[in-house]
Amino acid sequence: MTVSHDFTYVSSSDNAFIDGLYTDYKKNPDSVDSSWRQFFRGVEFGLSRPAEGQEAGGAVVGNLSKEFKVYRLIDAYRSRGHLVSTTNPIRERMNRHPRLELEDHGLTSADLEETFAIGEVLGLKNAKLKDIISHLRNIYCSTIGVEYMHSNDSDIREWFQQKIENQAQDRNFGIDKKKRILTKLNEAVAFENFLHTKYVGQKRFSLEGGENTIPALDAIINKSATYGVEEVVIGMAHRGRLNVLANIMGKTYEYIFNEFEGQATPDLTMGDGDVKYHMGYASQVTTTGGQKVYLKLMPNPSHLEAVSAVVLGYSRAQGDTLYKEDPNKILPIIIHGDAAVAGQGICYETVQMSALKGYNVGGAVHFVINNQVGFTTDFDDARSSIYSTSVARVLDTPVIHVNGDDAEAVIYAVELASEFRAKFHKDIFVDMVCYRKHGHNESDEPRFTQPKFYALISKHANPREVYKDKLIEGKQIEAQLAVQMEEQFKNLLQERFNMVKQKPLPYLYQKPEEQWQAFRRSTPKDFDYSPKTAITKDTMEKVLKGLTTLPANFKPIQKIDKLLEERSKRFAEDQLDWALAEHMAYGSLLLEGINVRMSGQDCIRGTFSHRHAGVVDENSNTRHIFLQNFAEKQGKYKIYNSLLSEYAVLGFEYGYSLGSPQSLAIWEAQFGDFANGAQTIIDQFISSGESKWQRQSGVVLMLPHGYEGQGPEHSNARPERFLQLAAEWNMVVANLTTPANIFHALRRQVKWDFRKPLVIFTPKSLLRHPDCISSKKELMEGAFQEIIDDADVNAKDVKRLIMCTGKVYYDLKAKQVKDKRKDVAIVRLEQLYPMPEEQSWKLLEKYKNAEKVWVQEEPKNMGAFTFLRRYVQFDDFKLIARKSSASPATGYASVHAQEQAKIVNGAFADKIESV
Numbered sequence: 024m025t026v027s028h029d030f031t032y033v034s035s036s037d038n039a040f041i042d043g044l045y046t047d048y049k050k051n052p053d054s055v056d057s058s059w060r061q062f063f064r065g066v067e068f069g070l071s072r073p074a075e076g077q078e079a080g081g082a083v084v085g086n087l088s089k090e091f092k093v094y095r096l097i098d099a100y101r102s103r104g105h106l107v108s109t110t111n112p113i114r115e116r117m118n119r120h121p122r123l124e125l126e127d128h129g130l131t132s133a134d135l136e137e138t139f140a141i142g143e144v145l146g147l148k149n150a151k152l153k154d155i156i157s158h159l160r161n162i163y164c165s166t167i168g169v170e171y172m173h174s175n176d177s178d179i180r181e182w183f184q185q186k187i188e189n190q191a192q193d194r195n196f197g198i199d200k201k202k203r204i205l206t207k208l209n210e211a212v213a214f215e216n217f218l219h220t221k222y223v224g225q226k227r228f229s230l231e232g233g234e235n236t237i238p239a240l241d242a243i244i245n246k247s248a249t250y251g252v253e254e255v256v257i258g259m260a261h262r263g264r265l266n267v268l269a270n271i272m273g274k275t276y277e278y279i280f281n282e283f284e285g286q287a288t289p290d291l292t293m294g295d296g297d298v299k300y301h302m303g304y305a306s307q308v309t310t311t312g313g314q315k316v317y318l319k320l321m322p323n324p325s326h327l328e329a330v331s332a333v334v335l336g337y338s339r340a341q342g343d344t345l346y347k348e349d350p351n352k353i354l355p356i357i358i359h360g361d362a363a364v365a366g367q368g369i370c371y372e373t374v375q376m377s378a379l380k381g382y383n384v385g386g387a388v389h390f391v392i393n394n395q396v397g398f399t400t401d402f403d404d405a406r407s408s409i410y411s412t413s414v415a416r417v418l419d420t421p422v423i424h425v426n427g428d429d430a431e432a433v434i435y436a437v438e439l440a441s442e443f444r445a446k447f448h449k450d451i452f453v454d455m456v457c458y459r460k461h462g463h464n465e466s467d468e469p470r471f472t473q474p475k476f477y478a479l480i481s482k483h484a485n486p487r488e489v490y491k492d493k494l495i496e497g498k499q500i501e502a503q504l505a506v507q508m509e510e511q512f513k514n515l516l517q518e519r520f521n522m523v524k525q526k527p528l529p530y531l532y533q534k535p536e537e538q539w540q541a542f543r544r545s546t547p548k549d550f551d552y553s554p555k556t557a558i559t560k561d562t563m564e565k566v567l568k569g570l571t572t573l574p575a576n577f578k579p580i581q582k583i584d585k586l587l588e589e590r591s592k593r594f595a596e597d598q599l600d601w602a603l604a605e606h607m608a609y610g611s612l613l614l615e616g617i618n619v620r621m622s623g624q625d626c627i628r629g630t631f632s633h634r635h636a637g638v639v640d641e642n643s644n645t646r647h648i649f650l651q652n653f654a655e656k657q658g659k660y661k662i663y664n665s666l667l668s669e670y671a672v673l674g675f676e677y678g679y680s681l682g683s684p685q686s687l688a689i690w691e692a693q694f695g696d697f698a699n700g701a702q703t704i705i706d707q708f709i710s711s712g713e714s715k716w717q718r719q720s721g722v723v724l725m726l727p728h729g730y731e732g733q734g735p736e737h738s739n740a741r742p743e744r745f746l747q748l749a750a751e752w753n754m755v756v757a758n759l760t761t762p763a764n765i766f767h768a769l770r771r772q773v774k775w776d777f778r779k780p781l782v783i784f785t786p787k788s789l790l791r792h793p794d795c796i797s798s799k800k801e802l803m804e805g806a807f808q809e810i811i812d813d814a815d816v817n818a819k820d821v822k823r824l825i826m827c828t829g830k831v832y833y834d835l836k837a838k839q840v841k842d843k844r845k846d847v848a849i850v851r852l853e854q855l856y857p858m859p860e861e862q863s864w865k866l867l868e869k870y871k872n873a874e875k876v877w878v879q880e881e882p883k884n885m886g887a888f889t890f891l892r893r894y895v896q897f898d899d900f901k902l903i904a905r906k907s908s909a910s911p912a913t914g915y916a917s918v919h920a921q922e923q924a925k926i927v928n929g930a931f932a933d934k935i936e937s938v
Contacts, residue, residue, distance in 0.1 A: 044063075113395070208490055253317065303718070350448050365412075606649075617773055619660050676690040691725040694737050760830070825850070827878045
């Protein structure tokens with residue numbers, strides 16, 4: 024058994040302790056910790072290779088104490104050398120007290136000339152202490168600082184240590200590579216200078232100060248292609264986005280300049296569009312090694328880090344669809360700002376999800392454009408951690424800090440990150456410390472808030488000048504050639520400005536993109552009546568068999584046996600409940616070869632123990648997912664319990680829906696109330712993505728909703744918020760009351776020849792309500808019902824029309840039956856948006872002589888009523904609801920019961936008292 028000893032707590036003067044460890048090591052090397060093994064091996068190896076004039080061997084044990092002190096100093100540089108690395112191009116670093124002085128390790132200046140065998144662990148043969156320190160400072164305290172010793176994975180620590188301590192070979196760039204770096208820097212700097220000159224004061228969120236981002240991305244793409252990457256998906260906010268579009272993605276300058284000139288003609292029939300630095304783009308490039316690589320830049324709103332999870336979801340979908348789940352084929356690159364990666368909670372959520380089974384994409388490269396200021400906030404007001412990248416430690420993953428003025432160091436850092444990701448398939452962070460030449464945008468005055476910092480920046484040469492001078496000084500390239508390369512590119516930009524046509528890069532569409540192109544845009548008429556989504560009895564029976572069959576020797580808990588019996592019984596008795604109808608939708612789609620993916624907190628079992636999509640063996644703890652392999656040539660069924668996240672998980676599923684148009688992608692909230700934790704994704708992507716970016720999505724949100732007296736956080740999924748976002752037929756919002764309708768709604772999602780997000784307020788108590796059932800016939804005939812009329816009354820006898828949506832229907836129906844009210848019709852509006860206009864007018868004409876009432880469980884200032892007022896056919900409706908309230912529901916069960924009774928009784932009162 025290995026005994027672990029932390030150097031931090033071991034006295035370097037404890038000779039007896041060290042001698043004892045060495046004795047143990049001699050008997051059995053594996054009996055001591057790996058760090059001690061490295062130490063002893065280094066000493067022995069060094070002493071076995073004496074310098075000229077020295078004898079081999081020697082008193083090994085007698086030298087161990089001081090050798091150990093030096094080794095502890097080496098270890099300190101490995102752990103904390105980054106704290107004094109020269110990674111800041113503008114200002115001195117804060118003193119982080121790294122404890123790297125000789126005195127901190129029991130050594131003195133008198134030891135500097137002494138020779139130590141332990142230098143062998145650094146590849147130094149019997150080196151003097153001063154040479155060991157000089158070597159350590161070159162490795163760990165230069166323009167690159169690395170954090171890796173925090174990793175609990177010894178393979179990662181050892182690999183990274185070996186790479187960083189033997190970096191000389193990897194950093195010995197040839198002349199062609201140096202020219203490539205300068206070329207990309209020329210492009211980046213000239214592009215920004217041109218825009219700054221021609222479009223004074225226009226927002227572009229320039230990359231000036233961080234131009235080495237362009238050669239860095241170029242290097243990641245080229246390097247990763249050598250490891251088999253065929254597609255790169257990039258997520259970034261607006262800083263430097265135009266430069267990336269032009270110089271990495273290959274978007275034509277003509278198009279970019281037209282946007283600045285205001286000459287890009289918008290097609291308002293396609294939506295409202297977005298600003299130029301939010302748009303996405305796709306291209307296909309040829310790398311320096313000759314490989315073809317797809318590049319995708321995802322569209323992103325001003326919510327800086329929101330796109331991170333979307334990138335991962337899209338990458339997962341592409342991996343599932345195109346690359347047989349091979350992580351070597353697709354690489355996500357997420358570009359952060361330093362203030363955003365430190366301040367935005369979604370960064371933690373995406374990092375935490377990155378290695379989970381349901382969300383793993385084989386690692387992402389995180390590139391931080393660290394310009395040391397967020398809008399106007401200095402870094403010491405923006406975070407408590409030393410680095411903006413401290414979230415990386417959640418994954419035990421390395422972080423490479425690099426000076427943004429040292430172009431070759433930046434390239435080495437990102438190529439090392441690319442190699443790490445390819446080997447370990449984990450996230451890795453590169454923190455490029457640079458600066459922002461202008462304010463938050465080009466019309467902003469940064470000296471209002473950072474006068475001293477910007478005084479330094481104003482005198483600082485740009486990264487291209489820094490690198491050009493370095494190359495000239497090193498005689499690597501002629502000054503004339505550097506100037507010529509810059510002039511060539513400026514001339515090229517001028518040609519673009521003069522409207523000289525530029526050919527877009529050739530592009531071969533991928534299969535999912537071809538599928539998207541086959542879709543059309545929806546029209547208002549599409550939502551009046553739904554397409555047929557029925558299935559055959561034979562299909563239902565096949566799905567039922569899959570839902571009731573366990574593998575051989577699989578032993579679930581006893582209650583599961585009863586559950587399976589209940590499924591078969593319900594089917595036989597023609598009383599399908601919500602869960603069975605939902606499963607029928609999934610199973611039938613899978614039989615048609617359509618993939619189904621679902622994730623959410625506890626969604627496999629279901630928050631309310633209703634779904635049981637999978638069961639667990641009580642002995643082996645293995646899980647069986649019923650519909651995963653129940654038929655030959657079926658679609659893939661992937662269902663995952665998510666981490667306790669709404670924001671990132673919904674972003675992931677939205678991204679997945681973009682990358683897999685023929686799949687059914689679903690996110691289920693634990694309670695609908697919790698969807699507000701993902702409001703950014705709902706507002707910025709789901710409800711507006713088609714209008715802003717012409718990106719359709721078929722993602723489904725299942726939000727448990729309904730008033731059962733469970734308090735303010737377990738009742739209301741806030742329908743009013745979704746309905747307020749509803750416009751231009753951008754999504755479907757439904758509150759369903761029958762199992763058949765959930766079945767048809769889910770199938771309709773993939774049967775339409777367009778895609779719309781679907782928000783379903785799913786029930787809780789109705790999951791087991793004896794009246795909330797559907798027949799097999801309802802699944803075998805017809806389609807989704809936007810409005811369900813009252814079949815138990817005669818229209819000519821009806822004096823009052825009650826319209827409602829969702830669970831309250833069953834309370835109203837019970838009152839109607841109990842009181843034998845044939846003069847009151849109860850009609851359910853199942854699809855709130857898009858409003859089924861034709862059906863609603865026909866229904867209201869049918870009951871034109873009746874008093875009209877809208878009944879809802881939600882308070883007056885919530886729910887659907889204010890939304891219905893947008894439609895003239897609902898102008899004469901009265902409202903019965905809970906009183907206006909700041910909170911969605913009462914926390915007292917007795918008060919809830921009184922309120923619910925008041926609503927139901929009020930709906931049938933002789934005189935309606937509208938709230």
